[in-house]
Amino acid sequence: MIIAVTIVAGGAVFFYVNSQAAVQETRLGEANSSYLNFLNERFVTVNANFSSNKVTIWFYNNGNLTTKIQQIWIWNTTRSLYVAYNSSGVFSGSSSYPVSLESPVLSISLPSGSTQKITLTLPGTLTFSASRTYYIHAVAQYGNTYTYFQVK
Amino acid sequence: MKRKRRFSRKRKAVSGIISATILFTMLFTTGTTYFLFVSLLDQQRQIAAVKRAEGDQLQRLEKFDVGGRLVANNVGFFLNNTGGVPMTIVSVFLSNSTFFKFMNSSNQEVTPRLPITINPAGSLNSFDTGVAEKSGSLYTIKVLSERGNVAAGFWPFLTVTLETIVRAAILAQGAGFLALDFNSYRAYNTTGNCNPSTAGCQLTPWPSGVAGYTLKSPQSTNRYIVFSANVTNVDPQKRDLTIDSDSVLVQFLKPTTGGGTARGWTWGIGIVSATGLTQAYSAISISYLQTVTLYFIVIPSTNTQTYPASGDFNAVFIYLHGNVASTTYGQNIPFVTTKYT
Numbered sequence: 273m274i275i276a277v278t279i280v281a282g283g284a285v286f287f288y289v290n291s292q293a294a295v296q297e298t299r300l301g302e303a304n305s306s307y308l309n310f311l312n313e314r315f316v317t318v319n320a321n322f323s324s325n326k327v328t329i330w331f332y333n334n335g336n337l338t339t340k341i342q343q344i345w346i347w348n349t350t351r352s353l354y355v356a357y358n359s360s361g362v363f364s365g366s367s368s369y370p371v372s373l374e375s376p377v378l379s380i381s382l383p384s385g386s387t388q389k390i391t392l393t394l395p396g397t398l399t400f401s402a403s404r405t406y407y408i409h410a411v412a413q414y415g416n417t418y419t420y421f422q423v424k
Numbered sequence: 425m426k427r428k429r430r431f432s433r434k435r436k437a438v439s440g441i442i443s444a445t446i447l448f449t450m451l452f453t454t455g456t457t458y459f460l461f462v463s464l465l466d467q468q469r470q471i472a473a474v475k476r477a478e479g480d481q482l483q484r485l486e487k488f489d490v491g492g493r494l495v496a497n498n499v500g501f502f503l504n505n506t507g508g509v510p511m512t513i514v515s516v517f518l519s520n521s522t523f524f525k526f527m528n529s530s531n532q533e534v535t536p537r538l539p540i541t542i543n544p545a546g547s548l549n550s551f552d553t554g555v556a557e558k559s560g561s562l563y564t565i566k567v568l569s570e571r572g573n574v575a576a577g578f579w580p581f582l583t584v585t586l587e588t589i590v591r592a593a594i595l596a597q598g599a600g601f602l603a604l605d606f607n608s609y610r611a612y613n614t615t616g617n618c619n620p621s622t623a624g625c626q627l628t629p630w631p632s633g634v635a636g637y638t639l640k641s642p643q644s645t646n647r648y649i650v651f652s653a654n655v656t657n658v659d660p661q662k663r664d665l666t667i668d669s670d671s672v673l674v675q676f677l678k679p680t681t682g683g684g685t686a687r688g689w690t691w692g693i694g695i696v697s698a699t700g701l702t703q704a705y706s707a708i709s710i711s712y713l714q715t716v717t718l719y720f721i722v723i724p725s726t727n728t729q730t731y732p733a734s735g736d737f738n739a740v741f742i743y744l745h746g747n748v749a750s751t752t753y754g755q756n757i758p759f760v761t762t763k764y765t
Binding site for chain 1: 439440443444446447450451454455457458461462465468469472473475476479483514515517519524526528566568570571572574
């Protein structure tokens with residue numbers, strides 16, 4: 273009788289503890305996985321080719337896993353040009369524009385050891401001016417960022 | 425007594441101990457599993473952090489220099505691994521104001537094929553991009569390493585040497601913005617005596633030519649002559665120069681003893697491709713410190729008998745005309761002499 277009571281009570285405690293441990297393990301596992309991906313993800317912006325209203329940007333993945341370029345910001349020193357690109361659209365000031373200004377559309381896959389280019393078109397009447405410096409800030413899938421600047 | 429002892433032995437409770445053992449085992453198993461799981465995650469994080477730190481460290485140790493050069497009349501570069509670790513070139517970017525090319529392992533026209541690994545203190549003496557050099561064009565070469573480092577070089581070289589500064593001080597302030605390389609005065613004939621004013625005419629011997637100081641007279645050889653010389657933009661204000669089609673090379677005959685009729689010959693400026701073919705003229709742009717070869721191919725007459733004769737000793741001038749930045753530009757360069765035999 274005592275054994276039965278003890279096992280029932282102990283079993284209840286065990287299953288509760290076990291389920292709580294499983295929940296914690298899942299959370300820890302997800303957090304750990306995210307952090308491992310962040311550590312293994314590395315990329316650089318290698319080059320930018322400007323035309324009057326387009327820029328072709330080259331990315332290189334020097335990390336250990338395939339990642340995606342999720343968002344790109346472009347601005348000039350005076351911030352008279354400040355444009356954000358992501359997979360849902362293009363944003364400048366309070367206006368939004370379609371993703372057709374991105375070729376290919378973000379987020380582009382960037383396998384480890386590969387180079388990938390993306391051509392972005394400035395929205396509206398915005399243009400790139402000669403001899404001016406432009407900053408390109410890219411955010412990858414697992415949170416790493418890279419800021420590149422170049423004179424047109 | 426015996427019966428009582430036997431009875432009390434029967435009644436000894438071990439069920440609690442067994443239950444506690446089972447319960448302890450269950451909880452211990454759960455706890456140990458959780459502990460091992462957390463330890464495993466911590467271990468994974470440490471390994472990843474170490475790898476990341478190693479990658480960052482190796483990337484910082486990797487250093488290399490790139491310089492442009494010509495490889496078989498194509499734009500190329502050399503690379504020195506000045507870092508402490510072997511490095512691998514994975515991609516090359518080549519561009520000028522109107523042209524862009526990306527090269528990686530899928531490009532077969534480059535020599536050697538990518539990727540290329542270079543040991544510390546090692547060099548890649550020449551990399552041929554397979555892109556023919558366009559005279560007067562400034563190329564930017566970017567080299568990407570496997571670790572994500574980038575180095576850039578230029579062709580032609582953009583280096584400010586003491587010699588350049590001295591030449592700028594002597595020539596640019598006194599004579600003009602383009603400095604002539606006296607040792608670069610060359611002369612060419614044409615294959616099959618093709619009229620060099622015609623596009624597609626092959627210069628010979630190409631690309632070396634012959635020194636232009638002493639030449640067989642066209643009257644005796646009955647062959648056309650094309651001249652070339654290297655000029656460098658040493659404008660103290662570092663502006664771009666553009667040479668237009670009015671630019672000429674002029675030769676004046678030394679007067680005979682006691683005077684005589686002045687005579688002179690003029691060769692108009694032209695364009696020659698990287699393979700030595702004459703081409704239709706287009707404006708030549710020369711950036712600051714850039715050296716380009718000017719060709720004077722438009723002949724003064726189609727009758728070679730009106731050319732300098734054997735024994736003529738001529739003073740050579742180069743008249744240049746064009747634009748510097750947004751203003752017009754002109755320069756007369758007393759150059760060399762040519763004696764015809």
